[in-house]
Amino acid sequence: MSKDMDSSSTASHDGFPAYSIQTINWEKPMALPLEGIRICDLSQIMFGPCGTQVLGDFGADVIKIERPGIGDISRTIDRHRADRNDESANFLGMNRNKRSLALDVKSPEGLAIVKRIAKNSDVFVHNYRPGVIERLGLGYDDLRAENEKLIYVEGSGFGVKGPLAGKGGMDFVAQAIAGVAHGNKDPSGKPQLFPISASDFSSGMILAQGVLLALFHRERTGRGQKIEINLLDVFLVMQQQEVTQKLLTGKDFNPLQQDPMDVFATADGHIAVIAVLRPNPISDICNALEIPDITADPALSTLAKQMANREEYRRRMAEGFAKFATAECERRLDAVDILCSPVLPLGKTLKHPQVQENGILVEISHPKQGKFRTVGNAIKSSEVDQISLVPPPLLGQHSEEVLLEFGYSTGEIEVFKQSNVINK
Known part of the structure; x- marks a missing residue:
């Protein structure tokens, strides 16, 4: 298999220059660091799938077990699909480098298949609500009894114990309970959700x-383990400064409210400005934009006074930004080493020369969708020159292949089809 990469700029895709996309001439590069690691993946939607995709990017064999006829919920929640026969962008973005086994895990035969796969896997991943997986007979103790070296990963919304253990959890619900929405209020004081599933x-x-931690631990000790991850904990970890400040002083830390970090309208758009890490950054900005230095005003002479009189501070600063186009504002602020960036819609971001230089966009050939573009992996390694880019699977595409690998005969597989244990 060739490892040549074509970065030609002679063609374009819907206005996006081809040189912003790496065209990969192979499906799976050789000698990736996680080759030989098998993952039995019962997770769906986003939390689990984007995690197992990262592992698949670097060579892990991810066997994705999905419901017959329906599959991962993310196959059907894309509101922008042209018709029901199109592949969902939600699914395509998080499920490359996986093999799909469409299996009724609630049937005795399906349950036995999952257990056989888990017995011969390195990692088992699920994000069922706490208690559900145990009722299926696929809890940690059940699977560990057959495979002591298994790394068992359980994802949940709020944790596997406690008053919210049985509550359904998704990112936007977790944003609310974790204090994130409360700290992101609009000018009227209404809490806001972030539009991305952070x-x-x-x-x-x-x-x-x-x-990866558990694999390294197993390499040293020979023992598997259970790993629990929940959205609530992760949102608190993402607020390390905020949480520590609250616990230490009882006060809230919000840099967007307490520091001169603002978005200003320019003559033709908007620019984000981070006026920190300098003795007097506001004075530098005023000079760069050719407006009177507002720090000469006793009412705005210090950071504390600027934040206490934020409306007046913003009004006077805004006059400078409104004089110039965004690119000129950026040029002037860069010249005095003020951190800033134009505010871009995603479409323009994807066309940005830096995005093209970074090579983060990749193109994959899908058996049904054809060629589609997506975002690659942010890890750049001097030893691994390219991630695996096997296209996301069709529902049940690998059912027979996987069952044959695990010792089932063609006759048994035909019986599974007739009894709807797997997709026909």
Whole structure:
């Protein structure tokens, strides 16, 4: 298999220059660091799948077990699909480098298949609500009895014990209870949710981190273990400064309210400005934008006074930004080493020369969707020149292949099909 990469800029995709996309001429590069690691993955939607995708990027064999006929919920929640036959962008973005086994795990035969796979796997991942997996007979103790070296990962919304253990959890619910929405109020004082699933993604990355930790521990000791990760904990970890400040002093820490970090309107757009880490950054900004230095005013002479009189501070600063286009504001602020960036919609971000230089966008050929573009892996390694880019699977695409690998005969597989244990 060739490892040549084509970065041609002679073509474009829907206005996106081709040179922003790495065209990979192989499906799975050789000698990835996690080759030989098998993952039995019962997770769905985002938390688990984006974590196991990272492991698959670096060579792990991820066997994704999905419900027959339906599959992972993320296959159907894309509101922008042209029709029901299109693949969901939600699913395509988080499920490359996986093999799909469409299996009724609630049937006795399906349960036995999962147990056989788990017995011969290194890692087992699920994000069922606490208690559900145990009722299926797939709890940690059940699987550990057959595979002492198994690394068992349980993802949940709020934890596996406690008053919220049985409550359904998703990122946007966790944002509310974790204090995130409360700390992100709009000008009227209404708490706001972030429009991205920050904890789902971060929990997935911690899941991958936990698996790697457990694999290293097993290499040293020969023992498997159980790992628990929940969205609430992860959101609190993401607020390390805020949590520590609250516990230490009882006060809230919110840099957007307590420091000169603002978004200002320019002549043709908006620019984000972080006026910190300098003796008098506000004075530097005023000089760069050719407006009177507001720090000469006793009412705005210090950071504390600027934040206490924020409306007046913003009004007077805004006059400078409104004079110039965004690019000129950025050029002037860069010249005096003030941290800033234009506020870009995602479409423009994807066309940015730095994104193209970073090579973070990849193109994958899918058996049903055709070529599609997505974001790759943020890890850049001097020893691993390219992640695996096997396309996300069709539902049940690998059911027969996986069952044959685990010792089932073609006759047994045909019986499973007829009894709807697996997809026909």
